[in-house]
Amino acid sequence: MRDFSTDHRWLSVNTATVRAQWPLDRIVDECARRGIRAISPWRDQVAAVGLDKIAKAVREHGLELSGYCRGGMFPAADAAGLQVALDDNRRAVDEAKTLNAACLVLVVGALPGALAGRAVHKDLTRSRAQVHDGIAATLEYARSVGMPLAIEPLHPMYAADRACVNTLEQALDLCDALDPDRSGALGVAVDVYHVWWDPKLQAQIERAGRERLLAFHVCDWLLPTRDLLNDRGMMGDGVIDIPRIRGWVEAAGFAGYSEVEIFSAEDWWTRDGGEVLDTCVARHRSAV
Numbered sequence: 001m002r003d004f005s006t007d008h009r010w011l012s013v014n015t016a017t018v019r020a021q022w023p024l025d026r027i028v029d030e031c032a033r034r035g036i037r038a039i040s041p042w043r044d045q046v047a048a049v050g051l052d053k054i055a056k057a058v059r060e061h062g063l064e065l066s067g068y069c070r071g072g073m074f075p076a077a078d079a080a081g082l083q084v085a086l087d088d089n090r091r092a093v094d095e096a097k098t099l100n101a102a103c104l105v106l107v108v109g110a111l112p113g114a115l116a117g118r119a120v121h122k123d124l125t126r127s128r129a130q131v132h133d134g135i136a137a138t139l140e141y142a143r144s145v146g147m148p149l150a151i152e153p154l155h156p157m158y159a160a161d162r163a164c165v166n167t168l169e170q171a172l173d174l175c176d177a178l179d180p181d182r183s184g185a186l187g188v189a190v191d192v193y194h195v196w197w198d199p200k201l202q203a204q205i206e207r208a209g210r211e212r213l214l215a216f217h218v219c220d221w222l223l224p225t226r227d228l229l230n231d232r233g234m235m236g237d238g239v240i241d242i243p244r245i246r247g248w249v250e251a252a253g254f255a256g257y258s259e260v261e262i263f264s265a266e267d268w269w270t271r272d273g274g275e276v277l278d279t280c281v282a283r284h285r286s287a288v
């Protein structure tokens, strides 16, 4: 297992971590200034500043993108809605390509309408079938332009509104169905916040192997957790044994970035952005 205690060569910052403090161009500058080598930006943050401007800033600073957030949200109530989602995913693939991202992260979606507060049906099986078909269609295009897709299984508390793929096993079943040759075009994003509780986690990480492990996201699970979405903890402040999980992904062949991804409305988003990034650097060394 790599030693992270002496430097932060393998730290990536998911830019949602300081989204409340700064626009993306400033985040890029602040990361580069601290010797952070990689980021993973969100589409809305890129759009707010401009894709070309961000692509140029990333190039000039020599930053890498450990991922691009995000594609997915495939299920819909009707054919028109499904097509809108596919078109949007195609644009996400193109943006990821322009930014030279390592992968496009997929949060696959769940019950149509649920995210807005009102699910139009209760058929999760139907949503899962739409997710399968949506990834298949997007994969065909992504493959043609050379952009890997990383399915991110989300904690089951998001099964209604954000992702009906909730375990690494489910995500890998999709990978096996859609990319049986393990070509590298389709894999998973392992986010410790979503999968740390899973009794099958180690076995499924081994199953994933190097070809399927496309991204590794870290933060911590706080006690108590006060909000289902925006109360993630800084590494070391919660109950996830992050080094153990990192040991498993590295034993399986993963050698990429540890991407810090913290949504924290009442704590980290209220602090000075510089303090947040400096803490990410320190905790990357001591708690990842």
Ligand code: ZN
Binding pocket: 152, 189, 191, 217, 261
């Ligand atoms: Zn994540």
